[in-house]
Every structure is written in structure tokens, then in C-alpha cells.
Amino acid sequence: MRDIAKELKALRLHGMASTWTELTAQGDSSTSASRWLIEHLLQAEDTDRAMRSIHHQMSTAKFPSHRDLAGFDFDATQVDQHLVRQLATLVFTDTAQNLVFIGGPGTGKTHLATAIGIAGVTVQSKRVRFFSTVDLVNVLEREKRDGKAGRTAQTLMRMDLVILDELGYLPFSQIGGALLVEVQT
Template identity: 30%
Template sequence: MSDTMPMSEARRYQQLRGHLSYLKLNDAAEALPRVLDQARAERMTLTTALEKLLEIEVEATEARKLSSRLRFACLPEPWTLNDFDFAAQPGVDEKLIRDLATLRFLDNASNVLLVGPPGVGKTMLAVVLARSAVDAGHRVYFTTAAELAAKCHKAALEDRWSSIMRFFAGPRLLVIDELGYLPLPGDGASALFQVINQRYLKSSTILTTNVGIADWAGAFGDATVAAAMLDRLLHRAAVVGIDGPSYRLRSHQSHSDNLRKGVTGRAG
């Protein structure tokens, strides 16, 4: 900013910075000297300069909100749709996944069930869809079935059942990973059902499991609870069955091959 600015303009500049700070538009206040210099150099109109200044504040605010949503979501990896190699997993319906990534299923509180053996990419796809929802401005929370059951059990012991139910009912999208991988505690199936019931027809849930839908009764040891849970989950749902090669093992093999090539290249 020019050192020859008239005193009255300098005073006006300080007042403007003060106004921006008072309104907590701190990024705009910090950018003000740069924008004013650019406005003079490029002979911007007042409207253009003001739009550019406020754009800086809007972008900074959106970045902070995104960061906050990502912290709350607790996603295990920063995967996006571009990271998933559909060619490496022919068992995945790419067209269906890309349709789900539009997030239209959130509009009518539909669910997504990713079903298949270990290693085929279920968790990665769940994270991909969850990240799309976070980027779109939705509140998302990721947990495993075992963690959810443990939190509910602890809340019940501490007389916080209502609060934990409100917590799991809150996110626009709840991801429950690894259902069936570990046995749920005695009241785990009941807790999971109550979470699903709280969200029924209100918010969407993505669930990954290695247990085929026909085997849920045996997996949970309670046919009534399993049937009630499936009834709510499947009422509005996309079921993505994955019956292909291990995506995870192929990824590890590719990584090992690259390392081996690198070592061989250096040795040569």
C-alpha cells in the first residue's frame, strides 16, 4: 500500500480494517492492503474490489467449515472417488457407485449396504462416499460396529443413553464399518438396532459387512433383532454386493512390485 496515502484516506483505511475486524471478517481485514493495491494497479471498479475482498473471506470461511466437518467425521483415510481403481475391482458396479457419489440417496434418507468378503474395497468405498458428503457440506460420522456398540454400552452404564442416541441420530450420514468382523457384546445388537431405528426415514446410513443378508440372524444370534434391523435398513436402500478379487491384496502387490523395481533399478 502506498506510503503517500493522504491522512484522511489513511484514517478511512484504518476505520475499514477496524470494521472488518469488528465483524470478525479477519481474513478480509488481513487481505485488505493487498486488494487495495491490486485495485489501484488494475483500476478495478469499487464493486469488483469489494467482491474480491469478500470472496477471500468466503473461501477462508468455507475452508474452516470443511476442516471442522472432517475432524468431526473421523474418516480413517482421506480417500476420494478418484483414488478408487475400478479396473482393479471388477466386482464393483462403477455406474452405481458414481450415482451414489452424487449423494441423491441423502435426499430421501436412503441407506447403502456394502456387502462382501474382507479386502474387496468396502471400507474404501464407504469412505469415498462419506468424503463426498463432507465436501458437499453435510455432517458425517464414521465408526466401526464394535466402536458403536462399545460407546452405547458405556453410555448405558453412565446413564447417558438418551445423549448417545441423539449423537448417533444427528449426522446426515452415519457410516458403520466392519459389521460382522468382531462379535458384538451382549447388548451390541440391540444398541445397533436402536441407532438404526432412530435414523429410520430421517437420515442415511452406510453399512459395510462381510455377512450376507441371509445370514444376519445367525451372525447376531437374535433373529428378531436382525429382521427388524434389516427391515429398516432395506426399506430404502442400495445394496452393493462385491464378489471380486481382494482389492487390498492387489494394492499391496502393486506396492511391493514398485518397491522391487526401484531396488532393482538402483542395483543396476
């Protein structure tokens, strides 16, 4: 049986929680008819909050497009499907390990990185941020130029997973490279 008072407090509905406690103290007949309705309302609120959280986290992540593992053709590549599905649990983030995809253009690196990031948000409730490496370097250089260095780095420190795409494909300045290394440490 659900602890309605506890769930109401968790939702910061302290007045309702104390009133519920008072009503249940009066006896079962005063609350039994209401219990079913309140439990369903609490479940609906939990579901709604979870969905809004996922929507917010997906917007914050700034994925280039929606990709998932179901849409990746493992048969057409040499990618280890079991390993990728294991990586999608994001267990490697618990020990602050890095993951690097190496391969030529069109081999699915961005698709897999995005799919792992989306699984992180939707299944693991992780905070994820996706960047094209050149875009991140440009943001870091702009911050430094505007005297606001460190803001993006602080934001990234709160993320569970930061995805850098296209590292090495496009050149960036030596200063930008140094700023990128600084963020990674």
C-alpha cells in the same frame, strides 16, 4: 452485480451493511472505487469459511484415512463404477435410504464407504460420521453404563450420513446389539 449489503448482512456485519447502503445512496462516485475491493474481500471470506467448514466436518467425521474415488481401482473389481459415482452424490440420503456394501475382506468396502463419505463432506456439504461398528457399540454401552444413554444417538440424528464399518466382522454383546438396533430406529 453482487448485492454487497446483503452479503455483509449474511456475514452478520450489519454495521458495515448499513454504512455501505448509506454510502451508495450518496452516489456512485463515492463507492465505485471501493466496490472492487469489497467484492474481493467478501469472496475471500466466503472461500475461507467454506474451507474451515470442510475442515471441521472432516474432523468431525473421523474417517480412518483419506480415501477418494480417484484412488479406487474399478478395473480390478466387479464394482459398478457408474453406480458408485451416483451413490457419491448422496441422493439416497434425501429419502433416508440405507446403503450396504457386502463382500469379503480386501474388496474395497471401507475404501468406497470412506470415499462416498468424503465426497458427501467436500462436494455435497453433508454432515457425515464414520464408525467401526464395534467402536460405536462400545460407546453406546459406555453411555448406558454411565447413565448418559442417548447422547450419541442424538448426535447421530443430526448427521446426514452415518457409516458403520465392519458390521459382522467382530462380535459384540447382546446388549450392545440391542443398543445398535435402537440407534438405527
